[in-house]
Amino acid sequence: MRVAVIGGSGHIGSFLLPRLVRAGHEVLNLSRGSSRPYTDDPAWAEVRPVRIDRPVEDAAGTFAAHVAELGPDAVVDLICFTPASAAALVEGLRGRTGQLLHCGSIWMHGPSTRVPLTEDDDRHPVGEYGVAKDAIARLLQEETASGGLATTSLHPGHISGPGWAPVTPLGNLDADVWERLASGREVLVPGLGTELLHHVHADDVAAAFELALAQPETAAGEVFHATAARALTVRGLLELAAGWFGQQAVLRHVDWPQFRAQTPAPFADQSWDHLWRSQYASPDKARRLLGYTPGEPDVAVREAVGWLRAHGTLQHLGPDTETRWLPER
């Protein structure tokens, strides 16, 4: 079938589009054409690029019609961030395409109270991004429940993999923590380090989308988490990561004001956003209904750190203590 992927050359698309080509689909990548995929896969030669600027076309009211005119049997929307944009796309595709898959986020949930979070839990998202992802998921479910377009939303955790910096054990994007762990230096930890982080490999997210596309009747009207098999605590990931470099984590637990005082503000804010939510979103529904088989979160993070190291982004990491630095996937 013809599958149009909106935003297909980023973290998820880099793995998803080659998968779809190999599954025998005709694949269109709708993007501005400025980002290059992270994967160097011969399948990219078979992907048809379509130039499109989503916010510009949304503002002009032409986006949904542009997508529909491409005649896709299924649309995978990886870059939708407002209910208005989602509603316009649904309106334009209703009756013209078989399936719409949307990429959300586990931040459709707010700070966790009971873990693991399930898709059926009451959701109390916080912040503009999470509130919008929750609203989009509801809008799509209502569309399908009322007999309209067949839709599915899939909600990844912290997406990790080769090609970009992963969310660190401190819940931010400051690569300094990897250098500290590798050289046995002290790491400041806000609180006890028992908050939860829920990473997922980008290829596992891609696999979840591929499974939902392959099982349209099962997936229609559903909301799925697309997360790793388990979640990690802050302390757990710090200790595991130190071990990658043959070190033991040297941790100093401080309170949040002390952590903020010694951490650049954007990184401290990112830490707060992740650790305050402390989420573990169960992948069991996707396992049960779609046959999703997610990997372990530390494998995804390690692969990302390995990529940073191999590309010289991390300058001072000690030698790898194991030979299997980059696991085959």
Ligand SMILES: NC(=O)c1ccc[n+]([C@@H]2O[C@H](COP(=O)([O-])OP(=O)(O)OC[C@H]3O[C@@H](n4cnc5c(N)ncnc54)[C@H](OP(=O)(O)O)[C@@H]3O)[C@@H](O)[C@H]2O)c1
């Ligand atoms: N990153 C995470 O940890 C995380 C976690 C949970 C959920 N998510 C969700 O994942 C989705 C993003 O997926 P991703 O991480 O794979 O994306 P990404 O790496 O940010 O890639 C963005 C893709 O969209 C295209 N794009 C960007 N701006 C565009 C525009 N104005 N018009 C058309 N195309 C545009 C890019 O290509 P061009 O630059 O060439 O246009 C690229 O193909 C979002 O829905 C986000 O909420 C992400």
